Amino acid sequence: MTIGVKKVARPEKMSFGESLYLLEIMKGLAVTMGHFLHNIAHNKDIPTIEYPEVRRTMPARFRGCHRLMKRPDGSPRCVACYMCATACPAKCITIVAGESPDPAVEKYPVRFDIDMLRCVFCGQCVEACPCDAIRMDTGWHTPPEDTREKLIYMIDKLLEK
Amino acid sequence: MPNFTINGIAATVPDGTTILSAAHTIGIEIPHYCYHPKLSIAGNCRMCLVEVEKFPKLQIACNTVVTEGMVVRSDTEKVRKAVTGVLELMLIHHPVDCPICDQAGECGLQNYYMKFGLHKSRYDLEDKVHKKKVQDIGGQIVLDAERCILCSRCVRFLQEITKTGEMDFFQRADHSEISIFPGRKLDNDYTGNLADICPVGALTSKDFRFKCRVWFLSGVESICPGCSNGCNIVADFKGDILYRLKPRRNDDVNQTWMCDLGRLEYRKANESRLLVPVLREGGKPVAASWDEVLMTSAMRFREAAEKHGPGSVAVIASPQSSNEELFLAKKLASEILKTETIGFTSRTPGDGLSDDFLIKADKTPNSRGAQLLGFAEEGFGRAVKAISDGKIRALLIFGTALSDLSDAEVESLLSKVPFVAHVGTGDGAVSRAAHAVLPSASFAERGGTFTNFAGRVQRFRRGFAPRGKARNDIEIIVGLANRLGAGWKFDGEESVFKALSEASAPFSGMSYESLGSGGQAVAEGR
Numbered sequence: 292m293t294i295g296v297k298k299v300a301r302p303e304k305m306s307f308g309e310s311l312y313l314l315e316i317m318k319g320l321a322v323t324m325g326h327f328l329h330n331i332a333h334n335k336d337i338p339t340i341e342y343p344e345v346r347r348t349m350p351a352r353f354r355g356c357h358r359l360m361k362r363p364d365g366s367p368r369c370v371a372c373y374m375c376a377t378a379c380p381a382k383c384i385t386i387v388a389g390e391s392p393d394p395a396v397e398k399y400p401v402r403f404d405i406d407m408l409r410c411v412f413c414g415q416c417v418e419a420c421p422c423d424a425i426r427m428d429t430g431w432h433t434p435p436e437d438t439r440e441k442l443i444y445m446i447d448k449l450l451e452k
Numbered sequence: 453m454p455n456f457t458i459n460g461i462a463a464t465v466p467d468g469t470t471i472l473s474a475a476h477t478i479g480i481e482i483p484h485y486c487y488h489p490k491l492s493i494a495g496n497c498r499m500c501l502v503e504v505e506k507f508p509k510l511q512i513a514c515n516t517v518v519t520e521g522m523v524v525r526s527d528t529e530k531v532r533k534a535v536t537g538v539l540e541l542m543l544i545h546h547p548v549d550c551p552i553c554d555q556a557g558e559c560g561l562q563n564y565y566m567k568f569g570l571h572k573s574r575y576d577l578e579d580k581v582h583k584k585k586v587q588d589i590g591g592q593i594v595l596d597a598e599r600c601i602l603c604s605r606c607v608r609f610l611q612e613i614t615k616t617g618e619m620d621f622f623q624r625a626d627h628s629e630i631s632i633f634p635g636r637k638l639d640n641d642y643t644g645n646l647a648d649i650c651p652v653g654a655l656t657s658k659d660f661r662f663k664c665r666v667w668f669l670s671g672v673e674s675i676c677p678g679c680s681n682g683c684n685i686v687a688d689f690k691g692d693i694l695y696r697l698k699p700r701r702n703d704d705v706n707q708t709w710m711c712d713l714g715r716l717e718y719r720k721a722n723e724s725r726l727l728v729p730v731l732r733e734g735g736k737p738v739a740a741s742w743d744e745v746l747m748t749s750a751m752r753f754r755e756a757a758e759k760h761g762p763g764s765v766a767v768i769a770s771p772q773s774s775n776e777e778l779f780l781a782k783k784l785a786s787e788i789l790k791t792e793t794i795g796f797t798s799r800t801p802g803d804g805l806s807d808d809f810l811i812k813a814d815k816t817p818n819s820r821g822a823q824l825l826g827f828a829e830e831g832f833g834r835a836v837k838a839i840s841d842g843k844i845r846a847l848l849i850f851g852t853a854l855s856d857l858s859d860a861e862v863e864s865l866l867s868k869v870p871f872v873a874h875v876g877t878g879d880g881a882v883s884r885a886a887h888a889v890l891p892s893a894s895f896a897e898r899g900g901t902f903t904n905f906a907g908r909v910q911r912f913r914r915g916f917a918p919r920g921k922a923r924n925d926i927e928i929i930v931g932l933a934n935r936l937g938a939g940w941k942f943d944g945e946e947s948v949f950k951a952l953s954e955a956s957a958p959f960s961g962m963s964y965e966s967l968g969s970g971g972q973a974v975a976e977g978r
Contacts (some may be wrong), residue, residue, distance in 0.1 A: 370552045
């Protein structure tokens, strides 16, 4: 026999009373009711919170959702140097660089996607950025979405915040 | 043959050898920017300073000839301090715009800064002299004058190699910069080399610009498929996309250069590729499995040969195929299909530009190999005649294009054949007219050898797996032959090359080992 496997002896045949499961259902409901009444009496001890009305305080150094910074004229500060994509251990950043019409800028990101489902929120991209173009916000996390597509943040979404 | 010591290592070098190249041969790298093995010595970057005993001052290694009993040191504190100073001087006006510079990752300034610099700038940002950035100076080159360290490699290249002299120094002191003469852009077929020889990001490639960061690329030793010169190259790719071709040194073929036309050859491996086997029965193309396509093709070839005799089958080989593939194609044609109607053509669409340096008029990499392996250009004419006479019932075509025929000519010619099987990498008139399309791997997706115009057999290696469902040509030919009852057992290109060198006299005695990375010439007079 494999270690950790326990053979449970089952009765050959259940009696009529047992096969109705009535008693067992009652026993189960008693446990549920017990917790229910306990929670009403001591509702301070409930581990769950009423999100989103109630929020937990986040640690001061928590870094969550990414944002791309803008220049004073509103164009992205990012120059598509690929440092973040190179540093990213989850390989969740996809950049396509393009030639900027402004010769002082020269290079800008045509595409800048972050796959938030893949991101491990390590902050390496922020650390690597030579232009302070990518930052991670404190105080809030990536909001949940109902489709995977919505969690792949495109450049417009990253810039609008 | 003077004897000398460098960093305590004694060596003997031929007369006239400079300290820099002597050090290189015994594995000591001396930093340099302006020195290039195939250009004249300028000695203006001052990075290669070394200490030579009995010389009061440091000497430049690139232009100091080794003499008997010379004692050289490149690892002393004095040398290091001097090199660091030279580097700091070069970086004074450098914009340090590495984030937007394509050279980043393979930049001489970055590499030597990490090795010798690591200093803080002592120069105020406002005091930097600014020069013009992003200048399109013609050819494949973008000039950023600010990043230039004035090593003069580009100026010497254009004076000594292309002899066109489009670039020179302008202005003086801090304001000196390289540029073209007003209104006269780069005008030669070798401009891409400027991006290669520029040790910094001053001259970068227009075509590769911003496409990919170089540290994401992997390189594989290859041969340029653009013409019969067979320039040695490194094919840089990421995933299954080729990004650029760069020359690889081979003094017998291309030295360290390649032409601008060849540099763009990578596009053919990326664009309009055939990726799935297709059967076209009754005019409608249907994607099929490899087994179906090979089985159907084999059946149709057998049928044609049985009903109408082996003369009703033709094979048109391609000089884009490797020696190995041509050898198997010949074997398939003569041993299995038993047809005499075989041939190839080196004619291609286009003007066939050529010069007396690297560009050859024959725009195929292996027409010499095809000739040596038993295919003839006259055979192509015979095959075309047999096809237009309606004598051919089943035709096997290799290669994307068919000679220099227009799409309409290809269509009307191939419509005379009841069954056309096409082995090729690219979509075109041939694949659209074919009844069975057998997609094959590009030059970066398979290995093999090409024989260049001078009969030098050179290896190109596989970088990555064939895209889509495309397959190595060797697998395709062997698959077809075995379904016709050949019972061939070849495992990869090396086993085919072994059989080839045993069977074909010009290649006798050759092996992948003996070819090495520089290649080997076929036996003379055969």
